[in-house]
Amino acid sequence: MSKFTTYLIIGGLGVIIYLTFRLWNDPLAQYPGPFIAKFSNLWMCYHTWSCDLPERVLELHQQYGPVIRVGPNNLDFDGKAAIPKIYKAGRSMPKSDFYQGFTAIQPNLFGTQDEDLHALRRRQMAHSFSAASLKDMENIFDGHIAILLQRLDKFAESGEAFDLKEAISFFTYDMIGELAFGTNFESQKAADPENLPPIPDHVLLACMIGIMSGLLPYSKAVVAWLPFSWSRRLINGRNKLRKQAMACVDAAMSKEDGSKNLLTHLIQARDPDTGASLTKANISSEAFGFLVAGAHTTSSTLTLLFFHLFHNPQVLKKLVDELDSELPLLRETGVPYTMSLLEKNLPYEMACVRENFRMSPVFTMSLPRVVTETQGLDIDGFHVPSKTSVAITNHAIHHNPKIWGNSHDVFNPERWMGKDSRDYATLLMPFGIGHRSCIGRNIAMINILKVTSTLLKNYEFELLNREESLEILHGGVAEKRGPLMCTVKMRY
Numbered sequence: 001m002s003k004f005t006t007y008l009i010i011g012g013l014g015v016i017i018y019l020t021f022r023l024w025n026d027p028l029a030q031y032p033g034p035f036i037a038k039f040s041n042l043w044m045c046y047h048t049w050s051c052d053l054p055e056r057v058l059e060l061h062q063q064y065g066p067v068i069r070v071g072p073n074n075l076d077f078d079g080k081a082a083i084p085k086i087y088k089a090g091r092s093m094p095k096s097d098f099y100q101g102f103t104a105i106q107p108n109l110f111g112t113q114d115e116d117l118h119a120l121r122r123r124q125m126a127h128s129f130s131a132a133s134l135k136d137m138e139n140i141f142d143g144h145i146a147i148l149l150q151r152l153d154k155f156a157e158s159g160e161a162f163d164l165k166e167a168i169s170f171f172t173y174d175m176i177g178e179l180a181f182g183t184n185f186e187s188q189k190a191a192d193p194e195n196l197p198p199i200p201d202h203v204l205l206a207c208m209i210g211i212m213s214g215l216l217p218y219s220k221a222v223v224a225w226l227p228f229s230w231s232r233r234l235i236n237g238r239n240k241l242r243k244q245a246m247a248c249v250d251a252a253m254s255k256e257d258g259s260k261n262l263l264t265h266l267i268q269a270r271d272p273d274t275g276a277s278l279t280k281a282n283i284s285s286e287a288f289g290f291l292v293a294g295a296h297t298t299s300s301t302l303t304l305l306f307f308h309l310f311h312n313p314q315v316l317k318k319l320v321d322e323l324d325s326e327l328p329l330l331r332e333t334g335v336p337y338t339m340s341l342l343e344k345n346l347p348y349e350m351a352c353v354r355e356n357f358r359m360s361p362v363f364t365m366s367l368p369r370v371v372t373e374t375q376g377l378d379i380d381g382f383h384v385p386s387k388t389s390v391a392i393t394n395h396a397i398h399h400n401p402k403i404w405g406n407s408h409d410v411f412n413p414e415r416w417m418g419k420d421s422r423d424y425a426t427l428l429m430p431f432g433i434g435h436r437s438c439i440g441r442n443i444a445m446i447n448i449l450k451v452t453s454t455l456l457k458n459y460e461f462e463l464l465n466r467e468e469s470l471e472i473l474h475g476g477v478a479e480k481r482g483p484l485m486c487t488v489k490m491r492y
């Protein structure tokens with residue numbers, strides 16, 4: 001027998017012994033799911049890479065019920081009783097190793113598993129994200145919206161068809177870039193997709209590494225050395241983004257021009273107990289986190305909202321009627337609507353925004369937490385052993401027919417106008433839930449409300465392809481597949 005055959009037999013025996021051991025010694029054996037998930041995270045990895053993981057998770061819940069097994073140590077729930085157990089238990093349910101995949105400079109507010117560090121950073125940053133502080137930065141939002149309006153005016157004058165998804169992406173990257181780094185990426189001006197930071201690639205890479213951390217202890221190092229063009233593309237994208245972030249922070253720290261944005265707030269942030277400030281590496285990793293967590297999420301949400309509105313003409317008409325009766329003509333003032341005006345009274349617009357978050361949440365990666373109680377934890381009537389990773393996939397709970405009825409796949413803002421809307425709101429988790437939920441929620445809402453109101457008040461959009469059905473790529477942060485091609489006319 002050749003040496004190679006001997007090694008092959010020994011390797012094969014090793015695999016058989018491992019699999020048998022896992023099957024006999026499997027604390028999650030009772031939970032249904034794909035067979036391969038009993039042994040490995042490859043099922044999750046494959047579907048993350050295919051950008052359809054949330055849809056496969058939804059199908060499994062429809063087949064097996066409220067809890068499914070998606071990895072050797074991973075359960076996914078889709079019932080309302082699971083929400084407080086997983087996301088409102090504070091420090092007793094910390095983030096899992098999945099989040100290690102997101103560290104590009106240092107662990108930041110989003111990715112850190114250290115609850116003390118998280119609490120300190122959240123205290124240091126809370127003020128900059130408050131509604132009052134954002135009012136001081138309203139000029140940043142308005143400046144970039146004004147450029148978006150100029151671009152749309154040109155399309156209206158020429159009658160040329162254009163990609164609204166791309167126009168929104170340029171706007172959002174410039175806007176969040178200026179908030180996070182005090183730098184205008186000028187992608188609206190360049191109108192070149194090559195200028196956009198490679199955030200979707202970074203997020204996809206982070207999710208793949210995060211999922212593999214349960215499979216390979218050194219997954220980050222391993223991915224860096226894989227000889228495939230796709231892994232090289234993702235790694236290069238991350239390196240480019242990291243360099244860009246650090247250069248912007250260097251420039252902003254040396255300029256001190258009195259401008260107010262999230263970066264200048266980070267530079268001034270102090271530990272309330274010790275007075276210590278953040279180091280340059282701390283600041284870079286937080287600003288990097290803002291761009292990654294805030295730009296693609298906001299632009300995707302806006303694109304999906306417009307897609308749903310344009311494909312539901314009755315809803316669109318009702319919304320435009322509300323804007324016409326509640327808001328003054330914009331061209332008389334010359335600047336986008338102020339937050340104080342929009343906050344006032346646009347219940348139907350808010351219902352449309354909520355329904356879009358329900359139908360098409362964009363932060364659709366799994367948000368796993370670890371059970372730390374030594375005796376395990378009962379979640380929605382199921383006993384979960386200690387150290388298990390548990391999550392709720394927001395796409396799956398948002399489409400659970402037991403909660404939303406059989407019309408869960410219909411875009412129907414009316415469901416947010418009725419008496420059940422308060423209960424529904426507790427089940428909507430586009431921004432996560434609990435102490436690790438989105439700190440940038442106010443920024444996202446300001447953008448969404450300002451852009452939606454301003455664009456629909458000023459323009460009438462015509463889709464190039466009315467028959468197009470919605471396909472979503474779930475690469476960690478979801479986006480509509482392909483462009484959203486339109487023509488546009490001025491309304492007045």
Ligand code: HEM
Binds near residue numbers: 176290367435
């Ligand atoms: C529509 C837009 C947005 C959506 C859907 C969204 C969604 C989310 C979700 C689901 C989480 C929780 C993740 C988890 O539990 O692991 C989160 C956290 C976070 N988001 Fe957002 N986000 C949006 C916009 C923003 C913006 C504009 C910023 C900043 C400029 C931002 C910064 C963050 C940060 C720093 C965290 C970590 C918070 C913590 O752990 O304390 N997000 N976001």
